[in-house]
Amino acid sequence: ELKLYHVEAKIDTGAYRSALHCEQIFEQNKQICFQIFKDSELICLKDFQKKQIKNSFGDTEIRYVIKTLMRIGKRKIKISLSLTNREKMKYAVLLGRKAIKGKFIVDVENLFVTGK
Numbered sequence: 001e002l003k004l005y006h007v008e009a010k011i012d013t014g015a016y017r018s019a020l021h022c023e024q025i026f027e028q029n030k031q032i033c034f035q036i037f038k039d040s041e042l043i044c045l046k047d048f049q050k051k052q053i054k055n056s057f058g059d060t061e062i063r064y065v066i067k068t069l070m071r072i073g074k075r076k077i078k079i080s081l082s083l084t085n086r087e088k089m090k091y092a093v094l095l096g097r098k099a100i101k102g103k104f105i106v107d108v109e110n111l112f113v114t115g116k
Helices: none
Strands: 009-011 016-019 024-028 029-036 041-044 049-054 060-072 074-083 092-094
Touching: 029 060
Parallel strands: 009 092, 016 074
Antiparallel strands: 016 092, 024 029, 029 041, 049 060, 060 074
C-alpha cells in the first residue's frame, strides 16, 4: 500500500510495536504526510492515530501510527507502524512482537528465510 518493496526488516521480539523510518513527518489538512526515504514521493494518509510510545531508550514520545498491508514471504498481514526517524539504525523497518504474534515463529539461527 505504501509502494515500498524489498526492504529488509529487523525482527525485534523485545519491541512491542513496529516502526517505519520516515524523513519528514507532519500533519496537514487532517492528514499525516511523510517521506519514507530522502527524495521519495510524499505520502499523505487520512487514517492515522497519535500514540504514546516508549522508544529504545525507555523515553516516552508521541508518534503517528498508520496501518498498512505488509507482505512477509508469501503471507500478507495488516500491520500498525509508528512513524519515526531511524536514519541511525541499520534497518528502516522494525517488526515488533505485536505484528508477528500468532502469525510467525522466530528462529534466531536463521537469516533471510523468505529470501533477500
